[in-house]
Amino acid sequence: MDMMNWLPEHSAALQDLRARGLSYSEIADTINATFSTAYTRNAALSRAQRMGLAGLDRPEPSLSGRLDPPKPALPEPARIESPCERRAEPKCDLLRWPKSFTETVEMPQLRCAAVAPRHLSLFDLKRGDCRYPYGGDVDGEAMTFCGHPRQPGSSYCTPHFHLSRDSEASARPVLNDAWLQTVGAI
16 A cells, blocks of 8 residues: 555554554554555555654564574674775775865856846746746745746747856856865866
């Protein structure tokens, strides 16, 4: 079953049955009999994990019979050191981790077009309107579009077309060497 199919009353029953110490197979069987569903043991276990109920500890078995005595523990296998552990340096060459930001990096100056956008929604855009996007950078912020008449053969109005095609600005690198070194690209 999909996680979207767990109704609140099913989740409450799972929580109650888990507190009583039933196994996930028994929990699934009980919920299926009560609510006429078809949950599997794995579905009940996964839902319990998402609810924060499933831990590494297992409940005591609910069988009423006698259990076999526990088997003696096997001796712990000898530990073999990996080549990375033998080095004096904790850095392993197999993986290249990104460097952390320890210094401030100057961000490049962003360009903008000298046009006051109409801030149209996607549904308000007409066939010949500029589709240059504004906003939507923050969660919950609406994305709007320029909406001025677009240049023939382009999705943008003339100022936004030149902004996106400025050959002088695109010839110079936007990211400097210090920033590229910080993220490990150089």
